[in-house]
Amino acid sequence: MPKVAVIFADGCEEIEGLSVVDVLRRLQVSCDMVGLDDIHVMGAHxxxxxxxxxxxxxxxxxxxxxxxxxxxxxxxxxDSAQLQHLMQTRSEAGQWNAAMCAAPIALARYGLLTDTTFTMYPGMKDDIASETPGARFSEDMVVVDQDHKILTSRGPATALAFAFGIAEVLGVDPAPQKEAMLWNYLMK
Structure with missing residues (x-):
């Protein structure tokens, strides 16, 4: 079974991190909540x-x-040098990394969005696109760049789609939880 880490930092968008943890745990995927600097984190709300x-x-x-x-x-x-080093090492090893809403700014700083198709919160894309060679913005709800093993999503309302996309990329069928959580009903 795959193993996922969701990194929480003070000021995080709670729904975006907790939705991923919730969905993956419902799907029996090992998912750890990892604090950037401390196990105690205060969300944006x-x-x-x-x-x-x-x-x-x-x-x-x-x-x-x-x-x-x-x-x-x-x-x-x-701005975390430690996280930057770890994420760059993961990328060099061909491991999957994901970010949503404003967090692709971290992937851009780490150099992980070069020549990558990505999405993020509206209004923030221009900074990344102009500063990152070959970065291509998409308005899709969830974007998977298989070549660079990067998965991105738009914002709070896309958190469930993001979580289901993570499961799919890791080879876990999200269909049972899409039905149980009324995702299929919502998409009708």
Whole structure:
């Protein structure tokens, strides 16, 4: 069974991170909540989160690392030299990485969006597209760039689609939870 880490930083968009954790755990995928600097994280909407562990070298052992957005959280992720090193190492090893909403700014800073198709929160794409060689923005809800093993999504309302996309990329069929969580009803 795949193993996923979702990285939480102060100021994160809670729904984006917790939706991924919730959906993956419902699908029996091992999913750890990992604090950027501490196991105690305060989300952008004053929701206190308690993570399972703190960022460390074991991030290299996960099948996918996920970065939720939220402006403050995304900036903290972007500015972490330790996380940058780990994510670059993961990318060089051909491992999957994902980010949504504002968090692709971190992937761009790390150099992981070069020549990649991506999506993110509206209004933020121009900074990445202009500063990242070959980066191509898409308005799709979820974008999977198979060549670079990068998965991105738009924002809070796309969190479930993002989580289902992560499961699919990892070879886990999300169909049972799409039905159980009323996703199929919503999409009608």
């Amino acid at each position: 004053d929701i206190a989160l308690t993570c399972d562990k703190v960022v460390g070298d074991d991030l290299l052992t996960y099948d996918m690392v996920v970065l939720p957005g939220g402006s403050g959280g995304a900036q903290r992720l972007r």
